[in-house]
Amino acid sequence: MSKTDFGFLKKYALIVAGVVFALVSLSFIWFSHNKQRLIYNSLYTVAKALRESDNINDYRKFAEDFRDVRVTVLDGHGNVLADNQARSVSMDNHANRPEFVKAQSENYGGDTRKSETTGKQTVYVMVKLKNGTYIRLAQSAGLSYEFILWLFAPIAFLCFCIAVLIFVLIKNKQVERMRQEFVANVSHELKTPLTSIKGFAELTATGLVTNVESVRGYQEKIVFQSDRLLATINDILLLSKLESTKPKALKEVDTRSVADQVKEALKLLADEKDIIIQISGEGTVMAEPEPIYHLIYNLTDNGIKYGHGGGFVKVTLNGQKITVADDGMGIPEKDVERVFERFYRVDKSRSAERGGTGLGLAIVKHTVQKYGGTVSIKSVVGGGTEVFVEFGR
Numbered sequence: 001m002s003k004t005d006f007g008f009l010k011k012y013a014l015i016v017a018g019v020v021f022a023l024v025s026l027s028f029i030w031f032s033h034n035k036q037r038l039i040y041n042s043l044y045t046v047a048k049a050l051r052e053s054d055n056i057n058d059y060r061k062f063a064e065d066f067r068d069v070r071v072t073v074l075d076g077h078g079n080v081l082a083d084n085q086a087r088s089v090s091m092d093n094h095a096n097r098p099e100f101v102k103a104q105s106e107n108y109g110g111d112t113r114k115s116e117t118t119g120k121q122t123v124y125v126m127v128k129l130k131n132g133t134y135i136r137l138a139q140s141a142g143l144s145y146e147f148i149l150w151l152f153a154p155i156a157f158l159c160f161c162i163a164v165l166i167f168v169l170i171k172n173k174q175v176e177r178m179r180q181e182f183v184a185n186v187s188h189e190l191k192t193p194l195t196s197i198k199g200f201a202e203l204t205a206t207g208l209v210t211n212v213e214s215v216r217g218y219q220e221k222i223v224f225q226s227d228r229l230l231a232t233i234n235d236i237l238l239l240s241k242l243e244s245t246k247p248k249a250l251k252e253v254d255t256r257s258v259a260d261q262v263k264e265a266l267k268l269l270a271d272e273k274d275i276i277i278q279i280s281g282e283g284t285v286m287a288e289p290e291p292i293y294h295l296i297y298n299l300t301d302n303g304i305k306y307g308h309g310g311g312f313v314k315v316t317l318n319g320q321k322i323t324v325a326d327d328g329m330g331i332p333e334k335d336v337e338r339v340f341e342r343f344y345r346v347d348k349s350r351s352a353e354r355g356g357t358g359l360g361l362a363i364v365k366h367t368v369q370k371y372g373g374t375v376s377i378k379s380v381v382g383g384g385t386e387v388f389v390e391f392g393r
């Protein structure tokens, strides 16, 4: 399979980054606004209680109870008389502060700004007591770690969603690419024998070839290519059935009896090459009988196709294990991983001349996957091939 093009992800990454940035910015604005409003409300409630009790001692009690609230006491001219977090003597006159100006006319005043003393964004509430003293309550509305904590949960969730989305997109892209490749391969695989059939048929139809032997030769070629075409179509249908249907009505399939049927079906082919098919052992697997038949058939057929005259194909059954071994030409190491891919052949012309479709091992792999098993190959060039299948692992 060719490499997947991830260029399309750039576009999605930019959109996602933009959405995340906008969400974080909006969340920040909403969060800071909300926090300031909450602080203002609680300071205002305390300020109201202070004005109603009209008792300066309450300020001291308040200062003790709420250490994170800064309390400043001012006279009617805005001079600082006391402050629980700063030295009052070093503090400027507050007469022109917005909260003081407002409290002078309306008894209460509020403002939110960066504090000159602490350097932090701060909410101020000023109350004018009935005795003419002013008390200013101030609390920092800095967000930093609270905001990060508050954002962490949705951001983590968002990241998770993005990761899932990217995974699904990549998977879809890969599936789409594999489908395109498969369609291109299928077209090619069908076109090749069909072109030959058409060519030979046209040649004999012209009537120019009068030699009976030659005509028979062309007709044999037409039959061979037709068989090849049919075999390819059958394998494509088998593969698509394996992929599109879920395993149902599983039953104990007697692998020994299936292997015996396969031996019978391949007897002629084996005899032609003087290859002996040996079957030993017993076994059962939980599956559907037809796919198991095709699995054993394809492996045995390969053993014959790629075996040499006078050789053997051994099918060994052991519980849920099926092993098919031959003493044929073997598979080069670099190809072993790829032979399960659809239409992958080590030697294209050799496979074609032996009637191979390039789908035999892909069918084996899909069957094994469908019934929860594993398949692996051990092969030595010139020394033979062993295919190990194990179900129920």
Ligand code: ADP
Pocket (backbone or CB within 6 Å): 298, 302, 303, 305, 306, 307, 326, 328, 329, 330, 331, 339, 340, 344, 345, 346, 347, 351, 352, 355, 356, 357, 358, 359, 360, 361, 362, 385
């Ligand atoms: P094909 O129809 O071409 O045999 P398969 O999917 O069955 O397709 O096998 C893929 C390729 O793996 C074959 O073309 C062949 O090159 C190689 N192969 C499979 N089985 C054997 C084997 N027993 N011995 C040697 N080569 C094999």
